[in-house]
Amino acid sequence: MRDSFVIGQYDWLKSQGGRPAGQRRYAILRVGKIKTKGQLGAALGHNLRERHTPNADLDRLHENTVLKGPENGRDVIAAWEARAPEKVRKNAVHALEYFVGASPEKMAAMSRDRQDAYFRKALDWFETRHGKDNVLSAVIHRDETTPHMQLLVIPLDARGRLNARELVGGKATLSRMQTDFAHEVGISFGLERGRERSQATHRTIREYYAHASTPAEADFRLPERHRGNILGVGRESDEEWRQRATEAAREAIARTKAQYEEQLRQIERGAAQLLSGVRNHEKTLRRELGLSTAEERQMADIRMNGFLITIRTRELSPTESRDLTEAAETVFGPDGMKRLLEGDLSQCQGESYPERARTALAILKSYEDRGMDLAVPLQRIHDDLESFKEAREAEKARERVQERAIVIERTRDHTHDEGDVWEL
Incomplete structure (x- = not known):
């Protein structure tokens, strides 16, 4: 299991101070530590879909994009070995895994080209921060509910040593990283940083990853009634307003219905994949025994x-x-x-x-x-x-x-x- 920690002060807010559902527009950045080469292989198996991924839609697998690096885990590991120092400490962090996303409703409002531009700018930001050659892999996942990007970085310091502590160690460093990412990448895409020192409950990469796989909430409000000008010209009657409000409610219900139908289809696909996974696990156990x-x-x-x-x-x-x-x-x-x-x-x-x-x-x-x-x-x-x-x-x-x-x-x-x- 990868040891993960959060960066910055933002997460989906469970207490006061956050935006109401449907209005969130936050730039999301998470980072986790990978401590062994075996964990690195497992992360690559997930990112490059070389192993079973229960929450991924197989019908949309072709929509994923390898933005940087080889398309198979073996070659990424070879790239890591080529960059790694000759002697690696037993307790050294072998790689950093970053998760880049945005609030689901804001990401859903972006066009495909706009999303791609956001992820490319994020990749440029990481290459500038860590060194172009140290960013080994960057993959955009679109086979899940909310598009996001996962990157793997070898944490080399200026002396060529594995030194994750210097790069991302400490709350102050992580908070500055969150702020820099929001200002240098997020703002140009209408995204902002979460509130600093908020009372929000923070989540690890694994917890956020699970949350990002749920559909965005429907955001419905009754339409404002047309009051007209001072003389009353253009004023909306009670019946006209009721008809317009009813139509708006119907559209919102239709959107919500379509959303839950899609969620139900994903649950059915997930159940089928889970059953297949259980059978494969049973087969593996019998083989190992x-x-x-x-x-x-x-x-x-x-x-x-x-x-x-x-x-x-x-x-x-x-x-x-x-x-x-x-x-x-x-x-x-x-x-x-x-x-x-x-x-x-x-x-x-x-x-x-x-x-x-x-x-x-x-x-x-x-x-x-x-x-x-x-x-x-x-x-x-x-x-x-x-x-x-x-x-x-x-x-x-x-x-x-x-x-x-x-x-x-x-x-x-x-x-x-x-x-x-x-x-x-």
């Missing part, structure tokens, strides 16, 4: 071999890589996968050592692509492969020497046949 049936292991074996054949001609996609891992876990079982992750090839398939090594390397590579540090088992397998090749070469050399010795001996004894052909 070694409870897979013979039929499941046989099917997993076929799928795994298919992926291993494919990987000889091209790299697997993130989805195929996950499927390969799942199949391998089903085939080898929890103990077998543990040994394989240690570089023990006894559980791998293949009649010869090179075949087993190819199987192991393909499986371990799929894990490495998901953020695991497997340098030790991979090096062990590569070393064993080199030893195997050297042993094979030595064996072939011994066979050649032995063949020559036999030919020489037969020549000395004159026991060779006329059909013998020999070269020394």
